[in-house]
Amino acid sequence: MGSILRKVALPIFLIGVAAIMGIAWAPALLCGTVDSMRDDLGTWYKWDLRGERPTLTVGNIRQYLEGSIEGQFAPAAHVRFGHSTAVAFAYVLWPLQFRITRDVLAVVGVVGFVSLFAMFAIWWERKVAARMQSRLGPMRVGGWHGWAQSLADGLKLLQKEDIFIEGADRPLFRMAAYVAFVPALGLFIALPFSAAWIARDLDVGLIFIFAMFGVGVLGVLIAGWASNNKWSMFGAMREACQMISYEIPLGFALLVPIMTVGTLRLTTIGDLQSGGFQTWLAFRNPFLLAAALLFFIAALASCKRAPFDLPEAESELVAGFHTEYSGFRWALFFFAEYAEMFAAGALAAILFFGAWHSPLPAAWGESWRHGPLWQQALHGVVFSGPLWLIGKGIFFVYVQMWLRWTLPRIRLDQVMYACVQVMLPLAMLVLLANTFWEWLVPSRSVLGMAANAVCTAVGAVAVLAIIGISIYGFVNRRRLVGTLVVKHLPGA
Amino acid sequence: MLTVGLTQYLVLAAFLFCCGLFVMTTKRNAVGILIGVELVLNAACLNLVAFSRYRVGTIDGQIATLFIIVLAAAEAAVAIAIFVNYYRTLATIDVDKGDELRG
Amino acid sequence: MSGEVLAFYLLAALAAGSALGCVIATNIVRMAMCLLGTLGAVALLYFLLSANFLAVIQLVVYAGGTLILIVFGIMVTSRTYGEKLKPRTSEALIGTIVVLALFAGLVAILLRAPWTPVAPTEPSNSVAQIGQELLGTYLVPFELASVLLLAVMIGAAYLAQPAKKE
Helix, strand or coil, X not given: CHHHHXXXXXXXXXXXXXXXXXXXXXXXXXXXXXXXXXXXXXXXXXXXXXXXXXXXXXXXXXXXXXXXXXXXXXXXXXXXXXXXXXXXXXXXXXXXXXXXXXXXXXXXXXXXXXXXXXXXXXXXHHHHHHHHCCCCCCCCCCCHHHCCHHHHHXXXXXXXXXXXXXXXXXXXXXXXHHHHHHHXXXXXXXXXXXXXXXXXXXXXXXXXXXXXXXXXXXXXXXXXXXXXXXXXXXXXXXXXXXXXXXXXXXXXXXXXXXXXXXXXXXXXXXXXXXXXXXXXXXXXXXXXXXXXXXXHHHHHHHCCCCCCCHHHCCCCCCCHHHCCCCHHHHHHHHHHHHHXXXXXXXXXXXXXXXXXECCCCHHHHHHHHXXXXXXXXXXXXXXXXXXXXXXXXXXXXXXXXXXXHHCCCCCHHHHHHHHHHHHHHHHHHXXXXXXXXXXXXXXXXXXXXXXXXXHHHHHHHHHHHHHHHHHHHHHCHHHHCCHHHHHHCCCC | CCCCCHHHHHHHXXXXXXXXXXXXXXXXXXXXXXHHHHHXXXXXXXXXXXXXXXXHCCXXXXXXXXHHHHHHHHHHHHXXXXXXXXXXXXXXCXXXXXXXXXX | CCHHHHHHHHHHHHHHHHHHHHHHCCCHHHHHHHHHHHHHHHHHHHHHCCCHHHHHXXXXXXXXXXXXXXXXXXXXXXXXXXXCCCCXXXXXXXXXXXXXXXXXXXXXXXXXXXXXXXXXCCCCCHHHHHHHHHCCCCHHHHHHHHXXXXXXXXXXXXXXXXXXXX
């Protein structure tokens, strides 16, 4: 059994990674195709009754794919299929024109992505932690570097006893885990993975995500209360203090890019940064760079990650608000935490670091976008697509993990001091300064361009330093880890 | 046949208002009374937004609601501060116990 | 039945049910959780009324701010766990009668009111519109609200500060 597992382990792992990417990306491509088809056909059929778009039949789609529609309309050259392929594709594409199909697809995609990501991130966090402490981390389950550890943990958690302690407020105790989990999942409704792949492109998407971060706290608060345990209660109180305080600098940091861009729609904000590395909002002027840093720190506190992990400080509060939780409910809290971590990273990427665009200017890939299907797919990899957003999100999650295993936890009064007396005035100053900068310094002026260049250089050095140090540590892991450990454990 | 229009929203708002009123008048826990106030304010907000959508056609109702939300937050902050003080003085949160006019 | 109608009745049921829960519940934390249900349902109803900005502001300020403050207040002010302060029977009885009468009266008036049907309006860009209204027509109330918030901040901090040791 073990040897078979070991052989198929790596392929399964890689297929899993590909599936994550596929979940996020393939529907975007397909939905985009249907939309362009509907636009093309709509103008040709002139079905535009009552201002509504025509509904495509399977036959329409097949004719379109075959390129056999007669008349003045010539379908795009890149979608000419043979008859049987066209029929097959027509049946696949037909449901995608309806909103309800897309909504179902989006829900499945979001739930699938979040659960897969949480499992991946828990395994990865343990590996990162282990490497930073000269250990190996999970090595056995599944064969290849313990890749199935989260899966095994999940199975274990599912069959654990669901403990209700004496004197707990049962309905609230049950509900708390969901109150924490649902907003963490719900914020993905408005989080764009790319301009095309988003469940609901709200015109207030940014505040919606901000709101979901805030509502999730209630779950923790209720969990602490319903546990009837003073350590849980302390954890919950700390969480409430911390979240309410850090939401203010977080909001101020969010206002800075909003003021520059002039919209709350996340897809618009993302597409404004398509011109390559130097057009990313964080590198536009020094204040936006500072705002990005402030946002990241405040988001770290909102996700209750170290050094702000006071609500679950295990050396003081047993395990904080989830002391009394076990089994699946306990797992839900962690799913919520990792989902929020990814959302914070993705939001940082969308607002400040080029969203779903690669560092290359999008204009270079313009011809690929309208080329054959394989060129479109390649465009999604090289220039812009959900892969880039997920990659950036994972990068920021990695930075959060790095900080967690490097920095010590700070005291509650220090947390409050850092928020109210340092971050809040700084955020206000940055907002004010950015206002004056945007007002007085045009981006085409010498000063504007110089600031852009300097900030781009600083940002590039920072990103390259983080990646470089990580790669150095990984390449030299045998030298850094004690040889004894390496020799006596498999798979090192 | 079920439809959605102004009347449905107003009936819902009236229901919320009545619930809030009941909570405000009968609960003895001070925080419970605050919760009743929030319910009443929510009913009023829902009314304003529904009117602004179905009757007036401008966003004045939304602006008024925005102010209500802000004022409700401010009111809750002051109320909680008062309750903390009340609890510190009388060691209870029962509003019926607060009938003595001394500190 | 269109999606909007279905969504309205589901959300209305959630809002009304949660409000009823607030009335029935004796445990104050459960009341707060019921309030969360109502606030969330009303926020989603704002989405249905195409007041998107208001919906998210309701979620941020009410659910994410005021409600957390309320739960925090509950935790600070209840010494005994699960302390129940039941309303007096006479009060509850009178309250029920009065409130039911009021509700019946309101509904009777609402159902009889001759609303001239007006086509629902769809604001094109509600966020920008709200911003312009706030800093145009409603500039004075807006500034007054900011002054009030400052006063509230100072007042709440003063009220809640620990008693000075004599």
